[in-house]
Amino acid sequence: MNFDLSDEQRSLQEAARDALGREDTVAAAREALEDPSSLPDLWETAAAAGWTGLLVSEDHGGVGLGPLDAMLVAAECGRRLAPVPFLGHLPATLLAEGDELQQLAEGEKRGAYLPTMPPSDLDDAWTVDPQSGLRRSPAPAFADGKVTGRVHWVPDAAKADYLIAIAVDGGVPKAVLLETSQPGVKIEPTIAYDSTRPMAHVELDAAEGKVMSASADDITLAWSVAQGLIAAESLGAVEESLERSVQYAMERYTFGRQIGSYQAVKHSLVEILRLMENARSLMYFAGWAGESAPEQFTLAAHTFRVGAGEALDYAARALISVHGGIGATWEHDAPLFFRRAQLSRRLLGGTGAAADRVAGELLAQAGAAPARG
Amino acid sequence: MDLNDTPEQAEYRAKVRTWIDANKAGAPGLDGPTAGKEEEFIAIRRDWQRVLAEGGFAGVTWPAEFGGQGLGPLDQVIVGQELQAAGVPGILDVIGIGMLGPTIIAHGTDDQKQRYLAPMLHADEVWCQLFSEPAAGSDLAGIQTKATVQEDGSWKLSGQKVWTTNAHFASFGLILARTNSDVTKHKGMSMFIVPMDAAGVDIRPLRQITGEAEFNEVFFDDVHIPADAIVGPVDGGWMVALTTLLFERLAIGGGSEGFGYRADRFAKAIADDPVASADADVRHRLGKLATDLLALRYTGYRHLTAIERGGLPGSEAALGKVTAVKAAIEAGDLIADVIGPDALAEGEWSYLISFLPGLKSAGGTEEILRNMVGERVLGLPTEPRLDKGVPFSELRALEREGAKS
Numbered sequence: 001m002n003f004d005l006s007d008e009q010r011s012l013q014e015a016a017r018d019a020l021g022r023e024d025t026v027a028a029a030r031e032a033l034e035d036p037s038s039l040p041d042l043w044e045t046a047a048a049a050g051w052t053g054l055l056v057s058e059d060h061g062g063v064g065l066g067p068l069d070a071m072l073v074a075a076e077c078g079r080r081l082a083p084v085p086f087l088g089h090l091p092a093t094l095l096a097e098g099d100e101l102q103q104l105a106e107g108e109k110r111g112a113y114l115p116t117m118p119p120s121d122l123d124d125a126w127t128v129d130p131q132s133g134l135r136r137s138p139a140p141a142f143a144d145g146k147v148t149g150r151v152h153w154v155p156d157a158a159k160a161d162y163l164i165a166i167a168v169d170g171g172v173p174k175a176v177l178l179e180t181s182q183p184g185v186k187i188e189p190t191i192a193y194d195s196t197r198p199m200a201h202v203e204l205d206a207a208e209g210k211v212m213s214a215s216a217d218d219i220t221l222a223w224s225v226a227q228g229l230i231a232a233e234s235l236g237a238v239e240e241s242l243e244r245s246v247q248y249a250m251e252r253y254t255f256g257r258q259i260g261s262y263q264a265v266k267h268s269l270v271e272i273l274r275l276m277e278n279a280r281s282l283m284y285f286a287g288w289a290g291e292s293a294p295e296q297f298t299l300a301a302h303t304f305r306v307g308a309g310e311a312l313d314y315a316a317r318a319l320i321s322v323h324g325g326i327g328a329t330w331e332h333d334a335p336l337f338f339r340r341a342q343l344s345r346r347l348l349g350g351t352g353a354a355a356d357r358v359a360g361e362l363l364a365q366a367g368a369a370p371a372r373g
Numbered sequence: 374m375d376l377n378d379t380p381e382q383a384e385y386r387a388k389v390r391t392w393i394d395a396n397k398a399g400a401p402g403l404d405g406p407t408a409g410k411e412e413e414f415i416a417i418r419r420d421w422q423r424v425l426a427e428g429g430f431a432g433v434t435w436p437a438e439f440g441g442q443g444l445g446p447l448d449q450v451i452v453g454q455e456l457q458a459a460g461v462p463g464i465l466d467v468i469g470i471g472m473l474g475p476t477i478i479a480h481g482t483d484d485q486k487q488r489y490l491a492p493m494l495h496a497d498e499v500w501c502q503l504f505s506e507p508a509a510g511s512d513l514a515g516i517q518t519k520a521t522v523q524e525d526g527s528w529k530l531s532g533q534k535v536w537t538t539n540a541h542f543a544s545f546g547l548i549l550a551r552t553n554s555d556v557t558k559h560k561g562m563s564m565f566i567v568p569m570d571a572a573g574v575d576i577r578p579l580r581q582i583t584g585e586a587e588f589n590e591v592f593f594d595d596v597h598i599p600a601d602a603i604v605g606p607v608d609g610g611w612m613v614a615l616t617t618l619l620f621e622r623l624a625i626g627g628g629s630e631g632f633g634y635r636a637d638r639f640a641k642a643i644a645d646d647p648v649a650s651a652d653a654d655v656r657h658r659l660g661k662l663a664t665d666l667l668a669l670r671y672t673g674y675r676h677l678t679a680i681e682r683g684g685l686p687g688s689e690a691a692l693g694k695v696t697a698v699k700a701a702i703e704a705g706d707l708i709a710d711v712i713g714p715d716a717l718a719e720g721e722w723s724y725l726i727s728f729l730p731g732l733k734s735a736g737g738t739e740e741i742l743r744n745m746v747g748e749r750v751l752g753l754p755t756e757p758r759l760d761k762g763v764p765f766s767e768l769r770a771l772e773r774e775g776a777k778s
Contacts, residue, residue, distance in 0.1 A: 001382075001447065001681055002375055003674035068374065122651055246751050261754040263740065266747035273751060274692040278668035285671040288374045299667075306664040355660030356653070362636055362663050363656075366644035 003284060005072070012069055016076035019049050025082040025196075029336045032195035039195060042084045043159075047107025051084070055225070056093050056105035067225055067297075068287025071232035075283075078236030081340055083196045086229050087348070088112035088156025091222040092164040095175040095214045100162055109161040114140075114151040114202060115348045116166035116173070118220040121360040126168050129153050129349060131201065142167035146184070146206040147176050153347055157200035158189040164212070165204060166219055173219050178209035194343040196336075224301035226348055228286050231301070231308035234344050235279050238308070241315035241337050242272045245322045259322075268318050275311035282307040299361040302354045309344065309351035316341035376674060378451075385448055389455045392428050399424065400461040415542050418465040422496035430456075431464045432474065432494045439478060439490045446623060446680045468538060469493050469500035472620040473547045476564075480605040480613045485566065489545065498544035501569070503534040503591060504614060510536075510734075511741035513549075514558045514611060515760075515768075518593065520550035520565060522607075526600035528552075530567065530593045536735070540576050540589035543569050547617070548593075553608050554766040561765055562610035566602045567593075582727040621736070622685060632732075634697050635670075636663035639704040642711075642722070649711045658707045665700035669693055688749040691742045694732075698739075702729050 005013075023040055032039040046052050054070050056062025070090055077084045092111030093104050103109040116139045117127045127136035131152045140149025147167040157163065163178045163185065178185055184207035187200045214222075246269055249260030259265045282304040289300040316338040320327035327334040345351050378386055401421050406414035425431045426440070433449040435441020442448070456463050464470055474493050477485055492498040509515040518532025530550055540546065546567050553561035569576065573596040578586035605613040640659060649655045672693055676686035705726040709716035716722040733739060747753045759775060760768055 001378070001674065001677055003671070003678045004374070006374070242751075246753065249753060257757065258754045260747075260751075261756050263744065263756065266751075266753050267740070267743040269751055269753065270692070270743040270747045273689060273746065274695060277672065277689055277692065278665065278696060281668045281671040281675060282664070284374065284675065285667065288376065288671075292375060303664045303667050306661060307668055310661070310664075352657060355664070356656050357660070358663055359640070359656035359660035362640035362659070363644045363650050366637060366641040 003288070005068075009069060009072055012065075013072050013076060015049065016051075016073045017079075019045055020076055020080050020082050020084075023082075025080045026333050026336060029081045029083075029194075029196045029339075030330075030333075036191055036195060036198075039083055039198070041159075042082055043107065043110065046084050046086075051086070052089060052107035053093065053105030055090055056101060060097075061102040061105035062093070066287070067228055067290035067301075068283070070225070071228050071283055071287060074229045074232035075236035075239070078233030078340075079240045081196045081237065081336055083198065085110065085112075085156035085159070085198075086233070087226060088154065088160060090229060091115075091226045092160075092162065094222045094225060095164045095212055095218060096162065096177055097212050098210075100177055100210075104162065110156070110159055111162045111164060112154055112157040112160035112200075113164045113222060113226065114154050114157075114166060115226055116151070116219070116223065117349050117353065118173075118216075118223055120357055121364050124171070126166060126173050129347070138168070139173070140165055140167045140204050142169035142174050142176065142211075145211075146208055147178065147204045148206055149204050151202045151204075153190075153192075154200050154202050155197060155347065157187055157202055158198050160187075163202065163209075164222075165202075165207070165209070173216050175212040175214040175219055175222075176209040177212055178204070178207050182207060184208060192343055194339040196340065197343055197347075199347075220298060223348075224298050225290075227305040227354060228283070228290075228301040230344055230348055231279070231286075231304040232283060234308040234312040234341070235276065235283060237337050237340050238272065238276045238279065238311045238315040241312075241319040241334075242269065242276060244333070245269055245272065245315075245319050248323055265322060268322070272311070272315045272318055275307070275314055279304065279307040279311045299358060302357045302361070305354035306351055306358055309354070312337075312341045313345060382447060382451060385444075386451050386455060389430065389452055390459075392430065393455055393459045393461060396424060396428065397459055397461055403460060403462055412542075415465070418462065419496040419499070421462065422464045422466065425464055426495045431496075432470050435470075435474065435478065435490075435494070439474075439486060440494045447677060450677060465496055466493065466499045466539070468502050472617050473500045473502060475620045476547065476613060476617045477604060479616050480564070482601070484601065485604065489566070492544075499539055499542055501537050501540045501543035501546045501591075502617070503537060503540075503546040503548035503567070504617075505536045506533060507535050511738055513614070514562070516549055516551060516562065518548070518550045519554075520552050520563060520598065522552070528565065528598040528600070528603075530565070530573075530596040530598050532593050534591045534593075535579065535588070537576075537589045537591050538587065540569065540591050541578060545569060546591070547604065549610050549614050551765065552610070555764050556608070557762060558760060558765045558768065559611045561608055562614070563607050564604040564610040564613040565598050566604060567596060567598060571596050571598075573597075581731055583724055584727075619685075622690065623680065632697065632701070634666060634701040634704070636666040639663065639666075639708065642708045646711055655707065655711060658703060662700045662703040662707065665696050665703075669696055669700075689746055691737065691746055694736060695739050695742060698729060698733050701725065701732075705729060 028040050050063045053062030054065050058064045074086050089111045091113035096104055104111045126139040128139050128151045130137045140147050147165050160180055165176045166173050167176050184205050186203040189200045249265055252259045286300040286304045289296040319334045401417045429442050430452050432441035433444050433452055437443040506516050520528040520530045546569055548565050548567050549562055552563040573594040575592040577590045579588045579590050580586045643649050679686050708722050748755055
């Protein structure tokens with residue numbers, strides 16, 4: 001029994017903290033709200049640290065680490081709201097192959113995975129997030145060697161050289177690597193509420209690309225890893241929110257007492273801690289499953305998404321309210337974490353779909369045979 | 374990161390498994406007592422604890438000189454896991470062997486260890502813990518049960534204890550009593566061993582929402598306690614009580630699934646209903662509460678890792694109970710919403726639903742746990758308190774004054 005990080009993993013965390021500490025990314029997040037072009041590009045930092053090839057084997061130019069290592073680095077990015085393009089790039093590296101994989105791993109090219117939700121116990125279809133509303137959109141279609149369809153809210157697509165699209169051919173998903181420079185690929189950059197998360201709507205019109213050998217299981221894995229990464233970023237933001245909230249609760253006095261001595265404030269801070277430690281355990285669950293129990297990885301990654309999402313929702317609001325009115329002003333950092341919480345909750349299927357998948361996995365294990373709707 | 378046994382643990386696990394296989398046939402079932410058959414139930418479970426003790430599976434962590442195996446907490450966990458996997462109950466006297474025996478080993482006299490430990494281990498004598506009182510739970514050091522020293526050095530004990538598990542069939546209790554009211558409250562308590570059949574001890578069952586009486590109230594009216602029944606120094610009872618509570622905390626590391634609040638169990642109840650299994654709201658609620666329960670399972674492994682390294686889980690481990698109760702309440706609500714009023718008729722779900730409101734306060738209310746964690750883990754300041762530096766005898770007057778102002 002050793003359910004803790006290894007020394008190497010702790011070093012990785014520290015190295016990430018150092019590398020990301022060179023720039024005031026939280027201040028940059030505020031500036032980018034008014035001038036999106038001012039958002040620092042941390043690609044060089046990521047490539048220099050080997051993060052671009054974090055999940056790629058050494059044979060293909062990567063560093064050969066696992067999902068837990070990637071989540072640990074993502075958590076450090078989340079702590080500082082650092083715009084490292086993990087959500088797009090890392091899942092793409094799980095599906096790419098050949099020379100292109102080498103280029104992605106070494107940071108020579110940027111990849112973006114087009115998030116595509118696998119079928120569930122209730123729905124056979126591969127789907128993507130719609131531009132708006134609850135009805136999910138069908139994943140792009142694969143016909144005559146070409147990919148056609150729209151995928152919305154794709155993280156990190158605007159600067160990508162390669163897209164990994166999940167295109168469905170007679171119900172079977174294929175991972176297709178597409179060069180973004182071709183006429184069949186239109187990328188419309190967009191930002192919603194959180195300036196640190198550049199996204200794009202992607203339109204594929206008979207786009208040509210290379211079909212990768214990834215199986216449906218590999219493609220499901222990429223989706224689950226993306227869930228784990230966004231959850232890890234959220235966990236990091238929760239850690240930072242708690243530290244800042246506690247610090248203020250110690251400094252601020254009312255009625256002759258530190259506000260952290262009042263139960264109303266103290267219990268709220270402990271609630272952040274409770275949700276945070278639960279989420280951390282779920283990250284370890286996902287990390288352990290990724291390494292030692294792959295059949296549980298889908299369940300584990302989605303529980304982490306749900307737990308970390310709930311933690312960040314709570315923590316970001318508590319961070320504001322502990323600070324009182326000042327916490328809700330433009331100049332304060334708290335709203336930046338709140339913006340992160342608001343957008344994160346709604347990307348990559350949203351935390352609601354993740355909860356549904358947790359239920360679906362458990363019901364299936366329990367032998368449920370629901371009528372497919 | 375791995376959940377595997379070390380070679381030594383694997384070897385021990387195999388040994389436990391072999392023993393269980395050989396003795397399983399004689400083991401009682403997991404069910405609790407049926408109405409009217411409580412005494413029979415207890416007798417059967419006493420016998421079973423004796424069998425476990427003889428096999429070396431009671432008091433696994435106790436030193437060998439007191440009949441234990443001298444093994445580590447992880448070995449204890451392995452025994453628990455294997456018994457659970459085999460569907461076989463563990464020891465009857467969890468409180469005695471897990472908390473009170475270790476307290477006597479730490480603070481008792483040689484005579485006390487000689488006299489009490491072996492019969493405790495073999496369930497010849499079951500023990501109960503007499504700490505909480507009607508007016509002292511979260512603020513345990515506010516106990517009012519009083520032990521007054523007599524001319525011959527013996528003590529006279531008067532007062533009331535509550536929430537006492539197993540008192541109605543226990544032979545002895547470990548009781549925290551006030552022995553000096555002229556000093557601040559933490560400094561004027563002592564710990565005693567009290568025979569539960571002594572004259573002046575009155576044990577009354579305390580029925581709960583479930584309709585069952587899992588606890589008792591215990592009244593003491595001038596109960597004679599011999600001088601050699603004190604555990605630890607006179608007026609040093611608080612330190613002894615902290616030892617007991619420390620062993621309780623160690624037991625938390627054994628896993629929070631002991632109550633049976635598991636994601637798969639609740640999912641099974643929903644899975645039986647195809648409409649519920651496909652209902653978006655049901656699935657959302659199930660997904661969220663199952664996430665909490667899985668978080669607890671893996672938090673348990675983090676605690677076990679800390680214990681295996683010779684440490685203790687951090688104070689935040691206390692929050693596991695908060696999460697467990699919250700998730701189980703949500704599960705009870707969800708399952709009853711799915712099943713309808715039938716779920717409230719006597720049975721598994723009705724029991725769950727009725728048991729949880731009380732569990733919320735058991736082992737520390739949520740409010741006191743959050744205070745403790747906020748102060749110890751987050752380093753937040755304590756609330757101002759009125760009892761600091763005040764002799765216990767003056768506290769009441771102070772409280773009355775506070776209520777007036």
